[in-house]
Amino acid sequence: MAKSCFAARLAKQVALSDAECRALERLEENPRKVRRGAMIQRVNDTVTELFVLREGRVMSFVILPDGSRQILRVYFPGDFIGSASTIYSKAPESLVALSDAVVCPFDKHALRRLLEEFPRVAALLFLLSNAERVSMTDRLAALGRTSAKARVASFLLDMFDRLRITDESITDSFDLKLTQEEIGDSIGLTSVHVNRMIRQMEQEALISRSNGRITLLDMARLEEIGHYTNRHKDMDLDWLPVG
Amino acid sequence: MAKSCFAARLAKQVALSDAECRALERLEENPRKVRRGAMIQRVNDTVTELFVLREGRVMSFVILPDGSRQILRVYFPGDFIGSASTIYSKAPESLVALSDAVVCPFDKHALRRLLEEFPRVAALLFLLSNAERVSMTDRLAALGRTSAKARVASFLLDMFDRLRITDESITDSFDLKLTQEEIGDSIGLTSVHVNRMIRQMEQEALISRSNGRITLLDMARLEEIGHYTNRHKDMDLDWLPVG
DNA sequence: CTGGGGCGTTTTGCCATCGTAACGACAATA
DNA sequence: TATTGTCGTTACGATGGCAAAACGCCCCAG
Numbered sequence: 001m002a003k004s005c006f007a008a009r010l011a012k013q014v015a016l017s018d019a020e021c022r023a024l025e026r027l028e029e030n031p032r033k034v035r036r037g038a039m040i041q042r043v044n045d046t047v048t049e050l051f052v053l054r055e056g057r058v059m060s061f062v063i064l065p066d067g068s069r070q071i072l073r074v075y076f077p078g079d080f081i082g083s084a085s086t087i088y089s090k091a092p093e094s095l096v097a098l099s100d101a102v103v104c105p106f107d108k109h110a111l112r113r114l115l116e117e118f119p120r121v122a123a124l125l126f127l128l129s130n131a132e133r134v135s136m137t138d139r140l141a142a143l144g145r146t147s148a149k150a151r152v153a154s155f156l157l158d159m160f161d162r163l164r165i166t167d168e169s170i171t172d173s174f175d176l177k178l179t180q181e182e183i184g185d186s187i188g189l190t191s192v193h194v195n196r197m198i199r200q201m202e203q204e205a206l207i208s209r210s211n212g213r214i215t216l217l218d219m220a221r222l223e224e225i226g227h228y229t230n231r232h233k234d235m236d237l238d239w240l241p242v243g
Numbered sequence: 244m245a246k247s248c249f250a251a252r253l254a255k256q257v258a259l260s261d262a263e264c265r266a267l268e269r270l271e272e273n274p275r276k277v278r279r280g281a282m283i284q285r286v287n288d289t290v291t292e293l294f295v296l297r298e299g300r301v302m303s304f305v306i307l308p309d310g311s312r313q314i315l316r317v318y319f320p321g322d323f324i325g326s327a328s329t330i331y332s333k334a335p336e337s338l339v340a341l342s343d344a345v346v347c348p349f350d351k352h353a354l355r356r357l358l359e360e361f362p363r364v365a366a367l368l369f370l371l372s373n374a375e376r377v378s379m380t381d382r383l384a385a386l387g388r389t390s391a392k393a394r395v396a397s398f399l400l401d402m403f404d405r406l407r408i409t410d411e412s413i414t415d416s417f418d419l420k421l422t423q424e425e426i427g428d429s430i431g432l433t434s435v436h437v438n439r440m441i442r443q444m445e446q447e448a449l450i451s452r453s454n455g456r457i458t459l460l461d462m463a464r465l466e467e468i469g470h471y472t473n474r475h476k477d478m479d480l481d482w483l484p485v486g
Numbered sequence: 487c488t489g490g491g492g493c494g495t496t497t498t499g500c501c502a503t504c505g506t507a508a509c510g511a512c513a514a515t516a
Numbered sequence: 517t518a519t520t521g522t523c524g525t526t527a528c529g530a531t532g533g534c535a536a537a538a539c540g541c542c543c544c545a546g
Contacts, residue, residue: 048482062384064470070384084377087370089479092377108482115366116484122365123358127330129372134327134335136379141305141313143386144431148504179522188387190505195524227307236332239291239351241359391532422494436532438496 004028005104006052009078009166010124013237020118027114028052028104040095040103047085049105053077056101057177060093061185071186073132074098074159074178078166083129086111099177120241127237134231143188146227151187152197154226156207160216161230173215247271248347249295252321252409253367257480263361270357271295271347283338283346290328292348296320299344300420303336304428314429316375317341317402317421321409326372329354342420363484370480377474386431389470394430395440397469399450403459404473416458 007016007024016024031054034040041047043062051058058075060082072093075081084092086108097103115122135158142151156176164170176183180198181191189197201207206222208215216222223229250259250267259267274297277283284290286305294301301318303325315336318324327335329351340346358365378401385394399419407413419426423441424434432440444450449465451458459465466472 060380062380064384064388068388070387072380072383083373087373087480088377088474088477090477092474093380112366112482112484115369116362119359119362119365122362122369123355126358126365126369126372129369129376130326130330133372133376133379134331136376136383137303137305137315137336140315140379140383140386141307143383144313144428145307145311181522185387191523192506192525193504196504199524231331231335234331234333237330239355241355424494433533434495435497435534439532442496 005054005078020121023114023118027106031102031104034097034101036097036099038097041091043091043094045091047091048108051081052104053079053081054102054104057098058095058101059098060095062093069185076162123240148189148193149197150226153222154228155187157222157228173213175213248297248321263364266357266361270349274345274347277340277344279340279342281340284334286334286337288334290334291351294324295347296322296324297345297347300341301338301344302341303338305336312428366483391432391436392440393469396465397471398430400465400471416456418456
């Protein structure tokens with residue numbers, strides 16, 4: 001693994017200069033291990049920290065007054081987490097580790113210095129934040145206008161494609177490490193209905209499962225059912241300032 | 244009106260330097276009038292332009308293969324539109340004017356120069372993009388986990404609060420300028436059901452209407468019903484680089 | 487002034503999708 | 517053995533979609 005998980009991730013998009021790499025590495029000087037289920041940030045806490053996720057999985061979510069939960073995003077190694085605290089003094093969302101994980105917290109003032117010193121990194125962060133926004137809008141359209149089955153299909157494809165960004169060994173199967181309840185809370189369904197859909201998709205030979213591992217058997221049809229488009233292919237960052 | 248609608252908007256958050264203001268003004272050198280219903284950007288078009296909205300209303304949306312529409316966001320004067328084209332070469336969403344409007348297109352290379360030259364503006368854009376992300380997650384939670392009535396309530400409150408940012412004359416009533424079908428397409432409901440909810444809320448004296456104008460009669464209860472929190476109050480941008 | 491056409495809203499009846507509640511099976515952990 | 521967490525399964529019913537039609541309003545042409 002590179003010294004900086006985050007730099008390694010960014011370097012997949014743009015060639016980074018040495019100085020930029022070193023600066024990004026400094027964000028990860030304080031790795032912290034957290035156990036599955038550990039609360040990293042609680043909604044409404046006063047926060048001044050952001051995180052780079054180095055290992056494991058983390059989710060952000062909110063709990064509504066009636067106790068129901070909406071998972072906002074699942075994060076994978078190399079992801080930049082908690083950018084909401086750049087603008088709000090109280091966290092608008094909670095962060096919990098979905099598996100044992102390693103996160104690297106850093107203060108938002110460290111981010112400020114980074115943005116001042118490396119305009120290109122600033123631009124890059126701006127872009128990634130826009131990519132996340134688009135990912136949100138995709139899910140918004142899924143929740144607002146597609147069936148339960150379509151949501152499950154697109155969710156699986158999205159997780160799959162995102163995992164593949166950093167883990168090239170993945171070809172057609174992956175470990176979701178999410179309970180069906182967590183899947184449901186991500187796409188606005190109950191665990192019961194997620195289960196219905198998954199079993200249905202298994203019967204139709206769209207996917208198969210064995211002890212938690214999911215294999216995508218017919219991606220073309222899954223993409224069709226889920227109205228899914230892989231956004232990662234169409235990125236264009238050539239217009240960025242040169243390093 | 245200030246020379247730059249966008250600078251005026253940003254200045255509500257942070258004091259801008261003269262140089263910054265002038266740079267922002269340059270983004271609006273090419274105002275363009277568009278009529279209600281006009282397509283400003285079509286999904287999958289190759290795009291290199293972004294926009295500042297100076298007057299009127301614009302929406303971004305996607306159409307799913309079955310013909311249904313999800314409105315992703317409604318934009319008001321002073322908003323920065325189309326940031327998705329900073330990272331994708333093909334537009335992931337369409338833009339249409341909801342009313343007669345004035346938009347100011349500028350090339351993404353102009354944005355790049357701005358980001359290079361004014362790190363603080365870059366940071367500010369990064370922050371605003373995060374604010375929009377949070378706004379998306381709020382709606383995501385609404386679509387995923389709240390009832391039709393809650394969605395309508397929170398949608399009305401959100402429009403209300405966003406309009407009030409730039410128009411201080413608004414106290415408790417506003418012109419939505421959206422059809423019920425458009426409201427439905429924003430919050431994942433049919434126009435029929437939006438109508439049901441609106442009439443119900445009118446009967447319960449939560450809101451009242453007269454020729455398109457909506458008055459919020461009981462904001463406290465609306466906030467409760469919609470699980471709404473006004474994010475605009477809690478912003479903290481003091482940590483930004485000094486101009 | 488009158489009649490029509492277009493657009494948005496209102497209303498209704500029907501019913502599919504999906505949520506709720508409840509319970510059993512099973513595996514991992516203590 | 518007891519416990520906890522996840523998955524699988526069922527019966528029942530509410531929420532909200534769908535289709536269709538009528539209504540009101542505004543604008544324009546005759």
